[in-house]
Amino acid sequence: MNIAHPGFVRLAKTAVHFVHRFKSTTNRLLTLVASACLLTGAANTLAFDLQQLAAPPQTQLSWVGKHIVQNGMPMQILQLQSRLPQAEILRFYRQEWQVFHKPGERSSITRDVGEWRILSTLVDAHHIVLQLKREAGQLTGFLSATPLDTRTEQSSITTQFPRQSGSQLISSTESNDGDVQATTLILQNRYSLRDSHNFYKTALQRKGWKLSRSDVSRGTAVMLFDSSSGSLQLAMRRDRDKTFIFANLRGEEI
Numbered sequence: 001m002n003i004a005h006p007g008f009v010r011l012a013k014t015a016v017h018f019v020h021r022f023k024s025t026t027n028r029l030l031t032l033v034a035s036a037c038l039l040t041g042a043a044n045t046l047a048f049d050l051q052q053l054a055a056p057p058q059t060q061l062s063w064v065g066k067h068i069v070q071n072g073m074p075m076q077i078l079q080l081q082s083r084l085p086q087a088e089i090l091r092f093y094r095q096e097w098q099v100f101h102k103p104g105e106r107s108s109i110t111r112d113v114g115e116w117r118i119l120s121t122l123v124d125a126h127h128i129v130l131q132l133k134r135e136a137g138q139l140t141g142f143l144s145a146t147p148l149d150t151r152t153e154q155s156s157i158t159t160q161f162p163r164q165s166g167s168q169l170i171s172s173t174e175s176n177d178g179d180v181q182a183t184t185l186i187l188q189n190r191y192s193l194r195d196s197h198n199f200y201k202t203a204l205q206r207k208g209w210k211l212s213r214s215d216v217s218r219g220t221a222v223m224l225f226d227s228s229s230g231s232l233q234l235a236m237r238r239d240r241d242k243t244f245i246f247a248n249l250r251g252e253e254i
Contacts, residue, residue: 048126050076050145056092058083061143069174072152078143086132086139090119093130097121116141125149157183157254161247162203164189164196170244180230185247193238196245197221200234207254229253 055061059082068075082089094108100123101107108121119130125148132141158172171186189196197216200223205211209225209232221236230251237244 048076048124048145048147050078050128050143053123053128053143054096056082056084056089059089064142065175067176069155069172071172072154072158073146075144075146080130080132080139080141080143082139084139086117086134089130089132089139090117093119093121097123097128100124122148155183157249157252158185160254161185161249162200162207162254163187164191164199166190167245180250181252183247183249185245185249187245187247188242189245190241191243193219193221193236193243196236196243197223200245204232227251 051061059080061078061080064077064079066076068077080089084092090110098107100121108119111118113131115133116131117133119132121128123145126145127148129144130141131144132139134140154172155174157174158169163169167187167189169185169187171184173184175182191199194216197214201211201214204225209227211223212226213222213224215222219238221234223234225232225234230249230253232250232254233248235246
């Protein structure tokens with residue numbers, strides 16, 4: 001059975017490129033978090049909302065996700081777009097963040113990571129990271145918050161998702177899409193594409209999922225499943241000696 005929807009084919013073909021970019025971004029974020037840990041003087045552990053921070057003039061902030069759990073760590077992310085020069089944005093946030101720290105205490109750390117200029121601080125026991133770059137003549141970036149003292153814990157969907165022996169979980173992202181819980185997983189293994197396709201076809205059908213579409217061709221595989229509790233899209237691609245699995249689940253159980 002062939003899949004007619006071109007969007008899912010494009011998803012499979014770009015999965016490996018996304019994985020490589022994700023690994024690079026993850027390493028950079030870990031560096032930024034480590035930098036933020038060098039700061040001191042967090043005020044308290046009150047509940048936090050990124051929108052409680054003032055926004056610069058001529059700058060638009062919009063939610064990427066207010067309730068995201070990335071690899072077991074809760075976070076908030078706002079996207080930033082501004083007509084101001086980068087130096088003005090950095091100066092604005094340094095001044096705004098200074099009130100959360102003692103007089104004379106260093107309130108932030110600035111560094112360059114690839115094409116990004118990074119500014120990080122601690123506010124109310126949360127890591128706050130601002131990352132900026134100029135793109136298409138406009139300043140763009142992200143403002144994110146993660147708790148300072150949080151033990152990461154994977155959801156039941158992540159821990160119970162079927163995987164072949166020796167598979168590696170690269171990424172787990174949980175968020176709310178309206179009233180629907182959404183989970184995106186990226187895994188890799190050393191099994192062939194056909195073996196991985198057959199494994200998930202059998203394992204998910206045993207869990208009560210109905211396979212509605214399936215296709216394996218030219219180093220990619222795509223499967224669509226439905227159940228009474230939600231929907232599941234699987235995109236796979238073979239890259240050298242590894243198979244990457246990109247799973248997008250809408251629902252509260254696997």
